[in-house]
Amino acid sequence: MKFLVFACLLQLSIAMPWFNFRTSSAPTTTTAAPFPKPEFCGKYECPEYETEQLRGYELRTYRPSVWASAKVPSLDMEYWENRDDSIVAYMKLFNYIRGANDRNITVARTVPVVYSHEKDEVWMNFMIPANMSDNPPQPTDTDVQIYRADSDQYYVRSFTTWVPGSWVSENRFIYQFEQLKADLDRDGQSYTIDPMFFTAVYNGPTTFFDRHNEVWIMKQ
Secondary structure, X not given: OHHHHHHHHOOOOOXXXXXXXXXXXXXXXXXXXXXXOOHHHOOOEOOOEEEEEOOOOEEEEEOOEEEXXXXXXOEEEOOEEOOOOHHHHHHHHHHHHOOOEOXXXXXXXXXXXXXXXXXXXXXXXXXXXXXXXXXXXXXXXXXXXXXXEOOEEEEEXXXXXXXXXXXXXXXXXXXXXXXXXXXXXXXXXXXXXXXXXXXXXXXXXXXXXXXXXXXXXXXX
């Protein structure tokens, strides 16, 4: 049963001021070159960015975007969510894109599902498709919030897991987060996890191998 819960949780498989989710309310517009969508986005729309490859990680400059966000009810430890409770945030966001909004319309699926990790709370986030970003449907559930992310830069480490289960993926995310920090320290990069860092999940439960995941840390 627990496996099925997490399969559901990761099916859309994800955040705020440093992706500035919870600080910007004015519409964001940008004119940029066409985005060469990475293979790991599959057939789904994903955030647009430019990238510079570094030693074991990359520096991405993300373009402005709009997100729907819901808080995960509890933590297992500082910065890290209780994965059993993540289904609560997932269902709120899933209901929003399935029509629990002021227009009663379906919002297209996007990837990745992004988690924003603060010391005392974690939020789950679904990106709003670009064609709705100027005027996104407003949630009918007050626990779901809409945020606009400004352009910003993140150090990103990509890695794979082989099964959509929290008992494997959570420890892998923690390990990769610590490894990215170690690599940034090694290279003398300036970064911050205050107030938050991010993790991203791209694959649904039918992908058992080579599941693409990421950790994002903001460049300071």
